[in-house]
Amino acid sequence: GLAGAPVGGAGASSGGGSGGPEKGGRVRCSRRMWVLLGSVGLVFLTSLLYSVSLRGGVSFNYLEPPGWEESRRVKLVPNYAGAHHLSPPDAPQQKTCACARCVGDPGVSEWFDENYDPDISPVWTRDNIQLPPDVYYWWVMLQPQFKPHSIQQVLLRLFQVxxxxxxxxxxxxxxxxxxxxxxxxxxxxxxxxxxTIDGHNYIMRINLAPTVGYEEDAGSLTTHHFMYPESAKNLAANVSFVLVPFKTLDLVWITSALSTGKLKFRSSNQVQIFNPAFFKYIHDRWTRHHGRYPSTGMLVLFFALHVCDEVNVFGFGADSRGNWHHYWEQNRYSGEFRKTGVHDADYEAQTIERLAKARKITVFPGK
Structure with a gap:
């Protein structure tokens, strides 16, 4: 048949040389061997490249946007601040201060160690002048302005003062x-x-917080006063003024007030600016996005947890009858804190309670 013709033809034509059929068979066999070896090699090389790329050993820079390596590292290896501090149960307790209980001591509370970031500065400085984009946009939207100023220029002017x-x-x-x-x-x-309050190294107060006439209950000394521009006032000598800014305009205001002498301080070292990145860190890690943003009380509490060794808390929460008001107000029903909807008072109270249980703060109960 037709199928046999080529075979016969091939046999006849190659039969002219000596040992032809055996030699042709060997050539075909060696070709197959090379193809097989090549395929095995290709599979091996492909799998090797794949495993190396999974380990992050090969980087195709032309395919990656700038900063991709950094973001990939963050996503693949979550860096829980403080996680590296956790000690095994039988390890000797590491001490970070000379107090009986120190805020920075690791291994006391896993929840605290996972959320606490000792490297983030509560103060806005020349070193951290540049806000990460996510922090900047979050902060700017707290109190949107019709015509925002250039944040860099405003800060550079402020840090001249x-x-x-x-x-x-x-x-x-x-x-x-x-x-x-x-x-x-x-x-x-x-x-x-x-x-008891006056016996501390640092005494931190918030906004109005009068002491004259309330010394027996609230103390008479102050080292740090945290204020919005709206409540700003001239302070006694050696009291640090910590501005809590909500917008660029607040920074323009403080620069002007210091330059014109509207606010007078014995030393420019007395003025500090609360860091918006620290503000957002509290919102993300500690109040967990409950409320639009944390209350000033929470901002001051975590400021203390990052600069002090021992933190004692006074004058937080409702009174024994469940009323929210200020200690200098006669009308105990006048407090509006819980009604604003801006802060989540209940969640903040739970966080404070949890910090006390973790032995990071001591809360002194009020009347």
Whole structure:
């Protein structure tokens, strides 16, 4: 048949040479062998390249946008700040200060260690002048402005008027820096904590917080006063003014007030600016997006947790009858804090309770 013709033809034509059929068979066999070896090699090379790329050993830079390597590293390896501090149960307890209980001591609370970032500065300085884009847009939208100023130019002008450095050092095993965070709750009235509050190294107060006439309950000394521009006032000598800015205009205001002498301080070192990146860190890690943003009380509490060794809390929360008001107000029903919808008072109270259970703060109960 037709099928046999080519075979016969091939056999006849190759039969002219000696040992032809055997030689042709060997050639075909060696070709097959090379094809087989080539296929195996290709499979091996492909799998090798694939496994190397999975490990991140090969980087095709021309395919990656700038900063891709950094973002990939963050996504693949979540860097929970403080996680590296966790000690095995039988390890000797590491001490970060000379107090009986220190905020920075690791291994006391896994929840605290996972959320606490010791590297983020509560103060806005020349070193952290550049806000990450996500922080900037979040902060700017807290109080949107019709015509925003250039944040860089505003800060550079401000840091010509104030030093723009953080006055706070890192943990020191030989130090015991005790701080009182004094809230404005009506539960301070009649509590008699004045002397205890005044016995701290740092005494931090919020907004109006008058002390004259309330010394027995609220104390008379202040080292740090946290204020919005709306509540700003001239402070006693050696009191640090910590501005909590909500918009670029607040920074323009403080620069002008200091330059014109509207606000007078013995030293420009007394003026510090609360860092918006620290503000957002509290919103993300600690109040977990409950409320539009954290209350000033929470901002001050976490400021203390990042600069102090021991933190004691006074004048937070409702009074014993469940009323929210200020200790200097006569009308105990006048408090509006819970009604604004801006802050989540209940969630913040739970966070404070959890910090107390984790032995990171001590809350002094009010009346």
């Amino acid at each position: 104030i030093p723009g450095r953080s006055p706070y050092g890192s943990w020191d095993p030989g130090r015991c820096l005790r701080c009182a965070v004094v809230g404005n709750s009506g539960n301070l009235r009649g509590a008699g904590y004045g002397e």
